Amino acid sequence: MESLFCITVGGINVKKEFAVIGLGRFGGSICRTFAEQGMEVMAIDNNEDRVNEYSAIASHAVVGDSTDEKVLKSLGIRNFDHVIVAIGDNIQASILTTIILKELGVKNITVKAQNDYHEKVLLKIGADHVVHPERDMGRRIANNMISNSVLDYLELSDEHSIVEIVASEKIDGHSIINLDIRAKYGINIVAIKRSNEIIVSPQANEIIHEKDILIVIGADADINRFEKKVL
Structure with a gap:
């Protein structure tokens, strides 16, 4: 793929590409969230109807058998920064696909697990992350992958969230009141994690240090704006 999405983290351009294998409810929700966030994502499934459904949503939608190494090679899968294996009930296909992805480098x-045993197998064969749909919503996983500065994401509603964001060098040494975060971005810092310390409801004169973890709450659009302009 030649099309790349470029984000800026601490003044450094970071290029990322994503591929989602399996377009069921879980994989589909990830694809939709990537698309909503302006990400470049390739959607892969062996079901033509599902691929057609996401052809207008994903950057690229491809019919293919992910258990066929030649197919994945032809798609240039090793060039993607992150591949999500969201295959449904076929545990064998999920495991084989993961093995092939590891071998291709x-x-x-990230792989969807059906149960704890499936998770153990996936971790042993080299999956970097294993998620359970009943515990981890596709939207939360997608938002965590998008930015290096976002550590965790909890959706409160369709438009509001609580997010953990790593403070960059750009705001190191500035106080909350100096940054005027609430007035400029409409979000609130509800806590700061600093080493082993947690500062709840920090005062306006609290100084932010690089690598502090800021726990912010607000509208998704405002949080995204804060992350892009300040971090």
């Missing part, structure tokens, strides 16, 4: 692999 994919940098980051």
Whole structure:
């Protein structure tokens, strides 16, 4: 793929590409969230109807058998920064796909697990991250992958969230009141994690240090704006 999405983290351009294998409810929700966030994502499934459904949503939608190494090679899968294996009930296909991705040298692999035993197998064969749909919503996983500065994401509603964001060098040494975060961005810092310390409801004169973890709450659009302009 030649099309790349470029984000800026601490003044450094970071290029990322994503691929989602399996377009069921879980994989589909990840694809939709990537698309909503302006990400470049390739959607892969062996079901033509599902691929057609996401052809207008994903950057690229491809019909293919992920258990066929030749197919994945032809798609240039090793060039993707993150591949999500969201295959449904076929545990064998999920495991085989993960093995092939590891052998092809994919940098980051997140796999949907059906149960704890499936998770153990996936971790043993080299999956970088294993998620359970009942515990981890596709939207939360997608938002965590998008930015290096976002550590965790909890959706409160369709438009509001609580997010953990790593403070960059750009705001090191500035106080909350100096940054005027609430007035400029409409979000609130509800806590700061600093080493082993947690500062709850920090005062306006609290100084932010690089690598502090800021726990912010607000509208998704405002949080994204804060992250892009300040971090």
